[in-house]
Amino acid sequence: MNPESSMKIYGMRESTCTQKVLTVLAEKGHEAELVEVNVLKGEDKTLPEHLARHPFGEIPVLEDDGFLLYESRAIIRYLDQRLPGAPLTPGDLRQRALMEQWISIEQSYFSGPVYDVIRSGPVYNLVWSSPGAIYFPPPPDEALLQKSKRDVARAFEVMDETLSRQPYLAGSMFSLADITHMPYISYLIASGGGELVARGAGVAAWWERVSGRPSWRKVGKVLGQA
Structure with missing residues (x-):
């Protein structure tokens, strides 16, 4: 090919x-x-x-x-x-397994509750006023919102424990595991959830590293922002 x-x-x-x-x-x-x-x-x-x-x-x-x-x-x-270019999947078997673990964590425990928090914030006002709003789930009620905030906080605690001893989720190299988390965190911050990201020193330092990458500066864009 x-x-x-x-x-x-x-x-x-x-x-x-x-x-x-x-x-x-x-x-x-x-x-x-x-x-x-x-x-x-x-x-x-x-x-x-x-x-x-x-x-x-x-x-x-x-x-x-x-x-x-x-x-x-x-x-x-x-x-x-x-594609050619720097690999985003570790060559080491165990780091590769950890990458897959973190991708699974994002899908199973992270992105869902993060979306609940995002849907309660100002960014999603653009969604609710759009013709496509009928295809989106409604904002969470207060009980679900509070549960989702607790779930997000717990996920960040687990991330912080990992990122306090290594620079990236899978280990020493930036990988697909980091990329899968980044868009959700960007929207979470724009929706008023920045305190959750800043709470742990490991997560905060990691976010500063990954969000400063040229690729993310090129791609990262929140709905409604220029």
Whole structure:
């Protein structure tokens, strides 16, 4: 496969899952065409051509020489193996296993409660006033919001214990595990949850490192911000 062949990403720049993919592309120094599928207009749920690419009506989708792949975590693993450039998967077996552990933690224990907190904050006012609002879950009630805040705090405690003794989640190298967490944390901070990120010295120092990377400075964008 030619790494210089054309790639398309069907997604939206402000989407957390699209940002994972765009960050990997930036880390690899590879450009791909971003074809906007605007979730605020409900295009992911209603456009027949997009539903043909992603039968569950979500974003992003990768197209690579006619090969279609959806689910952001699958896409970033594929791109890391597909493209030249610095690897984002450790070569060491145990660090690679830890990377996979942290990707699973993000999916199972982190992004869900973080989204609950985000949905209660000001950023999501743009979502609720959009035509696509009917496709988004409602803001959490107070009981769920408080539970989600506790769950997020607990996840950060576990992260902080790890990051107090090593620079990145999987060990000594920046990896896909770090990338999968970054968009959610960016939105959490923009939604008033910065105190949760700053509470632990390990997490705070890690966030300063990873959010300062050129790839994230290029990609990181919160809905409604210029």
